[in-house]
Amino acid sequence: MTPLPLSDRKVLLIVGGGIAAYKALELVRLIRKAGGAVRVILTQAAAEFVTPLSLAALSGHPVRQGLFLPDEETTMGHIELSRWADLVVVAPATASLIARAANGLADDLASTTLIATDKRVLWAPAMNVRMWEHPAVKANMARLRGFSGFHAAAVVGPDDGEMACGEYGPGRLAEPPAILQAIVDLIGGERRLEGRRAVITAGPTFEPIDPVRGLTNRSSGKQGYAIARALADQGCEVTLVSGPTALAAPAGVRRIDVETALEMKAAVEAALPADIAVLSAAVADWRVDTIAGGKIKKGPGGPPTLDLIENPDILKGVAAPGPQRPSLVIGFAAETGNLEANARAKLSRKGCDWIVGNDVSEDVFGSDGNAVTLVTADGAESWPRQSKVEIARALVARIVEHLKEDR
Numbered sequence: 072m073t074p075l076p077l078s079d080r081k082v083l084l085i086v087g088g089g090i091a092a093y094k095a096l097e098l099v100r101l102i103r104k105a106g107g108a109v110r111v112i113l114t115q116a117a118a119e120f121v122t123p124l125s126l127a128a129l130s131g132h133p134v135r136q137g138l139f140l141p142d143e144e145t146t147m148g149h150i151e152l153s154r155w156a157d158l159v160v161v162a163p164a165t166a167s168l169i170a171r172a173a174n175g176l177a178d179d180l181a182s183t184t185l186i187a188t189d190k191r192v193l194w195a196p197a198m199n200v201r202m203w204e205h206p207a208v209k210a211n212m213a214r215l216r217g218f219s220g221f222h223a224a225a226v227v228g229p230d231d232g233e234m235a236c237g238e239y240g241p242g243r244l245a246e247p248p249a250i251l252q253a254i255v256d257l258i259g260g261e262r263r264l265e266g267r268r269a270v271i272t273a274g275p276t277f278e279p280i281d282p283v284r285g286l287t288n289r290s291s292g293k294q295g296y297a298i299a300r301a302l303a304d305q306g307c308e309v310t311l312v313s314g315p316t317a318l319a320a321p322a323g324v325r326r327i328d329v330e331t332a333l334e335m336k337a338a339v340e341a342a343l344p345a346d347i348a349v350l351s352a353a354v355a356d357w358r359v360d361t362i363a364g365g366k367i368k369k370g371p372g373g374p375p376t377l378d379l380i381e382n383p384d385i386l387k388g389v390a391a392p393g394p395q396r397p398s399l400v401i402g403f404a405a406e407t408g409n410l411e412a413n414a415r416a417k418l419s420r421k422g423c424d425w426i427v428g429n430d431v432s433e434d435v436f437g438s439d440g441n442a443v444t445l446v447t448a449d450g451a452e453s454w455p456r457q458s459k460v461e462i463a464r465a466l467v468a469r470i471v472e473h474l475k476e477d478r
């Protein structure tokens with residue numbers, strides 16, 4: 072039997088207050104028919120249009136309406152609820168909900184949940200055409216769409232058509248089957264790495280010189296975090312060993328924070344065995360031999376001399392033959408010239424299976440975009456410049472294919 076498109080998927084539906092709220096009933100029915108679980112949050116205004124009872128009956132769960140209601144918070148607190156979901160859907164999304172989310176306002180259960188969630192949000196706007204075309208609404212929508220990473224809003228509709236108010240134009244809620252399709256596109260489909268384990272390294276390392284100073288580099292960790300997330304989206308059990316970054320741990324990923332290369336090495340080894348290793352961290356090649364116990368002060372002797380020693384190569388260690396070796400070991404190569412040749416040399420020197428080479432002389436560090444060349448034993452492929460999230464998804468698709476052949 073083919074699994075339903077939303078089997079085991081969880082949708083948190085936020086129903087805003089508008090005449091189109093009645094269509095939320097049909098949407099709940101469709102999600103459940105597609106195999107998904109639904110929990111519903113109703114704003115105060117929405118409760119004027121649909122009853123909590125009908126949504127509770129259709130979803131099979133009590134409907135949540137308030138932020139500080141002891142009965143509701145003790146069964147599943149609002150933070151828990153926002154984490155429970157694989158996707159948050161706002162339908163109908165009113166101008167008010169859009170404005171509050173775009174500006175980080177958290178003044179009721181719906182808006183607080185939208186800020187608290189670590190999942191993507193799919194917006195299905197519905198409002199009068201003049202409201203939809205108002206520059207304030209346009210600006211708020213652009214802001215929601217422009218948030219980086221998983222915070223970027225996914226949007227379905229609104230449709231053109233006649234409105235309840237008698238006017239004509241864009242503003243009608245997308246039809247429930249179209250909203251369902253958008254949900255399936257975002258979270259549906261097979262989880263093709265269920266039962267697999269992966270260890271990922273990401274970010275820079277920080278090698279202390281004294282209690283206040285250290286050696287580090289400009290890696291943001293964005294590419295490695297995106298890979299961790301894309302693997303987890305496929306049901307893979309992911310351990311992300313991360314150097315210091317400003318990023319939040321992707322949902323469903325176990326993150327281990329480290330500072331130095333030695334700590335990173337130990338954490339990676341502790342995460343083995345794994346089927347997949349993607350070592351994207353920019354590990355400092357050297358560390359200071361003797362870390363000063365106190366702050367090094369300026370003095371008549373002039374600047375201090377730092378004695379550096381080489382850090383162990385984590386990638387080389389993981390890729391070395393042995394019972395613990397993951398069946399697919401992927402390294403990265405940050406280069407400022409001769410990308411393909413250097414990446415190929417690194418592939419054989421480190422003993423890994425693939426190298427993702429990137430030219431770091433271009434706009435890579437901290438940026439959301441990247442252009443990479445994938446080097447394997449079969450050859451080299453240059454991928455067009457795209458977002459780090461897209462690169463992560465493409466790489467994970469290749470990993471899935473590779474492991475399938477491997478079985």
Ligand code: CTP
Nearest residue numbers: 350351352354382383384385386402403404405
């Ligand atoms: N790497 C590692 N441990 C190190 C150094 C690098 O695991 N001590 C890994 C990185 O995570 C990356 C790959 O090796 O996957 C290549 O890193 P890169 O800095 O490009 O290469 P280096 O080995 O440091 O070579 P070079 O600095 O000479 O280019």
